[in-house]
Each structure stands twice: as structure tokens, then as C-alpha cells.
Amino acid sequence: MSSTQLELKQVAAGYGHTTVTEGISLAVASGERLGVVGRNGAGKTTTLATAMGLTRLRAGSVSFAGRDISSLKPSARAMLGLGYVPQTRDIFPSLTVEENLRAGARHTSRMQVEALLDDAYVLFPRLKERRRNWGNELSGGEQQMLSIARALMGRPTVLLLDEPLEGLAPVIAQELMASIRRLADERGIGCVLVEQQVGLVLDFCTKVLVLERGRGVFYGAPHSLRTEHAHVLDRSIGLRKVAAAAV
Numbered sequence: 001m002s003s004t005q006l007e008l009k010q011v012a013a014g015y016g017h018t019t020v021t022e023g024i025s026l027a028v029a030s031g032e033r034l035g036v037v038g039r040n041g042a043g044k045t046t047t048l049a050t051a052m053g054l055t056r057l058r059a060g061s062v063s064f065a066g067r068d069i070s071s072l073k074p075s076a077r078a079m080l081g082l083g084y085v086p087q088t089r090d091i092f093p094s095l096t097v098e099e100n101l102r103a104g105a106r107h108t109s110r111m112q113v114e115a116l117l118d119d120a121y122v123l124f125p126r127l128k129e130r131r132r133n134w135g136n137e138l139s140g141g142e143q144q145m146l147s148i149a150r151a152l153m154g155r156p157t158v159l160l161l162d163e164p165l166e167g168l169a170p171v172i173a174q175e176l177m178a179s180i181r182r183l184a185d186e187r188g189i190g191c192v193l194v195e196q197q198v199g200l201v202l203d204f205c206t207k208v209l210v211l212e213r214g215r216g217v218f219y220g221a222p223h224s225l226r227t228e229h230a231h232v233l234d235r236s237i238g239l240r241k242v243a244a245a246a247v
Contacts, residue, residue, distance in 0.1 A: 004029050004066075005190050006051060006082065006158045011060035013050040019058055020046040021214040028158055028190040033181075035205035035222075036194045039237060042211040044194040045087065048160045051192070052084045053077050065157070079106065083156030087163045089147040093136035097127050100135055100146055104153030113153075120149040123179050141172035148180070158190040159183065165195060173197075177204060198237055202226060210237070 006028040014020040021043040028034050036044050049055045051062060053074040062070045064080055078084070092100050101120055105113045121128035124145045130138065138146060144164050151159060161180065165173040181204065183189045195201050202208065202222040210218040210225070210232055218225055218232045225232065 005064065006192070007063045008047075008051060009061050009063070011047075011050055011062065012058040013046060013055040013060075014058065015046075015055060019214075020055075021050065021211075022059075024050075024060070024209075024211075024214075024216055026192075026209055026216075026219065028192055030157065030190055031184050031188040032207065033184050033191045033193065033205045035201035035208045036192060036211065037196075037198050037201055037208065037237060038211035043214040044211055045162055046214075047209075047211070048084070048162050048192060048194055051160060052082065078154055078156075081155065081157040083151040083154055083159040085144075085147050085151050085159065085161045085164060087166065089143050091135045091138075091143055091146050091150065093134065095135055096132050097135070097138070097146055098131040100150055101127075101153055104150035106154055108153075108155075116153050116155070120152060123152070123182065124149050139172075141168045141176065144168065144176060145179075148176075152183070156189065158192070161191060161193045161195075163194055163196060165197060165200070173200075180204075198233070 004027045008024055008026050011024045012019055012022040024047055026034060036047055038044055046055055050057060053072060057070055061068055064077065064082055069077055069080065092103065095103065101117060102113060105116060126142060127145055127149055130142060148164065164176060168176065180191060184191050193201060193205065202225065205222055207220065208222050208225050209216055218229055
């Protein structure tokens with residue numbers, strides 16, 4: 001496995017005067033797929049937002065490619081290679097698919113932008129078919145593909161994905177997950193995936209972080225979580241049977 005790209009060490013963070021997560025530690029290397037699971041309100045989204053610099057960091061540190069980025073703004077973190085796909089997707093509805101994609105390319109030459117567009121269309125052929133459609137004309141699945149593809153236009157080395165499958169039909173969800181896996185396996189992009197479908201996460205990821213009330217209660221291999229630590233899923237998520245069935 002390649003060297004660590006993103007690392008959180010004993011992080012405590014939140015919003016305003018409220019602390020949501022405490023003592024969170026994780027590390028993501030090139031091509032690694034980390035899943036973050038837990039009940040609603042456990043701190044999953046806050047963990048991603050903290051990595052991106054969107055929360056108030058109260059303790060601990062965030063580093064990227066060996067550099068402490070705890071004090072950097074989100075835009076500076078993006079420039080270093082940290083990509084973020086929020087749960088809200090946040091595409092531009094009044095721009096076409098291709099205009100949305102071009103908006104994601106920063107400080108990139110015209111030739112590089114064209115190459116990145118080609119890569120995006122190879123990864124998501126449906127976007128190429130709809131490249132002249134407005135953002136608000138896309139289905140939910142297409143909007144999610146566009147949100148991920150736009151993040152990739154920034155050439156990230158680590159991609160943070162917050163519930164990318166929410167509201168998607170199963171066949172679209174499978175297509176999207178296959179594309180994300182290719183990003184990791186073929187392009188070496190590290191992925192941090194927050195997703196409610198725990199069985200899917202355990203099948204997809206190389207490591208899993210289980211959160212309970214803002215704290216990490218398990219961090220390790222999916223197989224270990226499914227077998228000797230299945231009680232953690234039962235207590236923290238209530239999905240022990242689902243996980244066991246997938247072994």
C-alpha cells in the first residue's frame with residue numbers, strides 16, 4: 001500500500017459551541033477505501049467536514065501528504081488534492097453538465113481541462129450523453145455522477161463521499177459504486193465513504209471506521225468487523241444480521 005495521504009489524529013470538532021466528534025483518528029493511503037458507518041447523528045458527516053476544514057477543530061490535527069493542514073481553508077485543501085462530494089450534491093442547476101464540469105477545474109490549462117473532461121466521460125458515459133443538458137434536467141443518479149465527476153476535475157488524490165447513494169435506484173447505485181471502485185483501483189485515488197447501506201460499505205471498503213456518539217468504537221478490516229467484532233455492529237448500528245449474512 002502507498003504512503004498515507006489523509007490522516008486525522010485524535011480529532012475533536014464541531015459547529016459553534018457544540019462538539020460533535022471526539023478522539024477520531026483515521027488514515028487513508030493512495031488507492032485505499034475507508035468506510036465510515038454509524039447511526040444518524042453519530043458524527044459521520046462531521047468527520048468528513050472536519051477533514052475538509054468545514055468545522056471548528058477543537059483538538060487533534062489533520063494532515064495531508066505529510067503536511068499539517070489543520071489551519072488551512074477548504075479551498076486550500078482542495079488545491080492540495082482533497083476532493084469533497086457533499087450529501088447535498090451542490091451542482092449548478094442553471095449550467096449544463098459540461099459547464100458544471102469545467103467549473104470544477106482549477107488552475108488547469110485548456111489542454112488539461114479537455115483531458116480531464118475525456119476522463120470524466122469515460123468514467124461516466126451517461127454524462128457524455130447528457131453533456132448539453134442543464135443540471136436541473138438530470139435525474140438524481142445523474143446529478144450524483146456529475147457531483148463526483150466535477151470533484152475529479154480538481155485532480156484529487158483523496159475523495160470524500162458523503163452518502164452518494166441516497167435516494168438512488170439499486171441499479172444506479174451499483175453503477176456508481178463500480179465507478180468509485182475503479183477510481184481507487186485504477187487511478188489510485190483514496191476514498192472515504194460515508195454511507196447508510198452498511199452491507200455495501202463492508203463489501204466495498206478495505207477499512208471501516210464505526211462511530212458511536214461521536215467517537216470511534218472500531219477501526220480495522222471489514223472481515224474482522226463482520227466476525228469477531230460483529231457485536232459492535234449490533235450495538236452501534238443494529239445491523240449485525242445484515243453484516244453476518246454478507247460473510
